[in-house]
Amino acid sequence: MKISVLYLGRLECRKYHLIECEDHNEMIKSPIMSILIERPTLGNVLYDTGNSPYYSTEYPPSTLETYPVAEFISIEEALKAKGLTPADIDLILMSHLHFDHAGGLKYFTGTKAIKNVLVAEAELKNAFYQAMTGQVGAYVKSLFDLEGIRFQTINGETDLADDLRLFVQNAHAPGVMGMALKTRSKGNVIVTSDAIYTRESYQKELPPGGPINKTKKEFYDNLNRIKAMEKEYSAELLFGHDYDQVMEWNKNGVIE
Ligand SMILES: [Zn+2]
Numbered sequence: 001m002k003i004s005v006l007y008l009g010r011l012e013c014r015k016y017h018l019i020e021c022e023d024h025n026e027m028i029k030s031p032i033m034s035i036l037i038e039r040p041t042l043g044n045v046l047y048d049t050g051n052s053p054y055y056s057t058e059y060p061p062s063t064l065e066t067y068p069v070a071e072f073i074s075i076e077e078a079l080k081a082k083g084l085t086p087a088d089i090d091l092i093l094m095s096h097l098h099f100d101h102a103g104g105l106k107y108f109t110g111t112k113a114i115k116n117v118l119v120a121e122a123e124l125k126n127a128f129y130q131a132m133t134g135q136v137g138a139y140v141k142s143l144f145d146l147e148g149i150r151f152q153t154i155n156g157e158t159d160l161a162d163d164l165r166l167f168v169q170n171a172h173a174p175g176v177m178g179m180a181l182k183t184r185s186k187g188n189v190i191v192t193s194d195a196i197y198t199r200e201s202y203q204k205e206l207p208p209g210g211p212i213n214k215t216k217k218e219f220y221d222n223l224n225r226i227k228a229m230e231k232e233y234s235a236e237l238l239f240g241h242d243y244d245q246v247m248e249w250n251k252n253g254v255i256e
Contacts, residue, residue, distance in 0.1 A: 001039040001163050002256050003181060003189070005238075005249040006078040008032040008050035009071035011100065016209035017066065018197040018241060024209075030067070031246040032100050034075055035191065036082060037181070042161055043090030046113070047179065047191070049075045049104030052143055059099055060136045066210075067100070075104035089113040093166065095193035095240075096120070096173045097127035098138040105146055114149050120168040120175025121153035138173075169195040171222035172208075172240075178226075180233060186255050188235035195222050198242040202226075 008031075015021050015028040035047040052058050055069050076086060086107045094117060095101055108114045131141035154177070158166045163182035168175050172194040179191040196202050207219035230237060239245060249255075 001037060001161075001181070001183060002254050003183060004036040004038075004082060004254050005246060006034040006036055006075070006082075007073065007246060007250040008034055008075060008078055008104070009069070009073040010243065011067045011241075012070040013067045014210075018208055018210075019201045019204075020206045020209035029070070029243040030197075030241040031243045032073075032241075033246045033250075034078065034104070035179075036079070036084075037164070039161060039164065042164070044084065044088050045091045045093060045160075045164075046075075046089050047093045048095050048101045048193075049092065049107070050078075051100055052103030052106065052140075055099075055103065058103075058142060059140060062136060063099060063138065063140075074107065076107045086113065087111045090116065092117045093177060093179070094119040094123070095178070095191075096123050096176045097144050098173065098194070099140050099143060101193075102140075102143040105144055105149070109146050109148060114146065117149060117151050118166070118177075119151055119153060120177050121155050122168070122170070123173055123175030123177070124151055124153055126174045169193075169222050169225070171195040171218045180229070180235065183255050186236060188233040189238055189255075190226065190229055190233060190235040191238045192226055192240060194240035195219075196226060196237075197240045199237075199239055199245060200242075202237065202239065 011030040015026040016024050032050045034050055037045040092113050127139045130139045165180040167178050169178055176193050176195045181189045207216050
């Protein structure tokens with residue numbers, strides 16, 4: 001198995017939206033990433049797709065105001081740098097369906113991957129429910145209600161291979177799909193996605209300060225579960241929006 005962390009630009013927002021802090025004017029860089037997994041038997045698997053190229057008109061103004069897009073790199077460009085096109089992707093895993101993860105799905109319309117999109121069942125239901133009841137926020141219907149798209153859903157834990165386990169977290173959103181990966185060079189890696197945004201949030205046990213979590217309890221319940229998993233798997237963690245970490249893993253290239 002080969003894993004590459006793809007850097008897809010960044011949002012720049014007030015830090016308290018990601019990590020509780022006193023100074024509400026403090027800013028933070030929030031990187032957008034995708035993970036390319038090249039694995040015999042599964043093919044080319046992509047975890048998340050980044051922002052939409054039409055973010056400035058497609059996202060609600062309030063979303064853009066809270067989470068301004070400071071840099072945009074399309075998933076198409078990032079794949080090109082790996083010698084791939086959207087048509088080369090066999091399976092798309094969606095951590096969840098928020099705008100900064102689902103925005104690049106449109107690059108896959110007409111490809112085999114769009115018929116093979118895996119997401120947590122609770123997340124799919126919530127995304128359509130919120131979009132169809134006019135709740136303006138992180139779910140933008142035009143990003144995931146695409147021509148020809150076919151979702152497959154998972155619940156709980158699902159093994160796609162003996163070195164690739166998916167697990168559903170009920171924090172940040174109703175069904176945030178994390179991954180546990182087994183690599184030769186780095187050992188086990190657990191991908192938390194946005195259920196834990198950054199290393200600082202994890203180490204200092206600080207939940208997001210903004211309105212993203214309904215309660216802090218879901219953050220702490222999940223944090224405890226990830227801490228137990230970290231021990232059980234002796235794993236290294238890869239967080240959802242940690243700028244330094246994404247830049248480092250991106251620079252280090254392919255993990256085998
Ligand atoms: Zn996100």
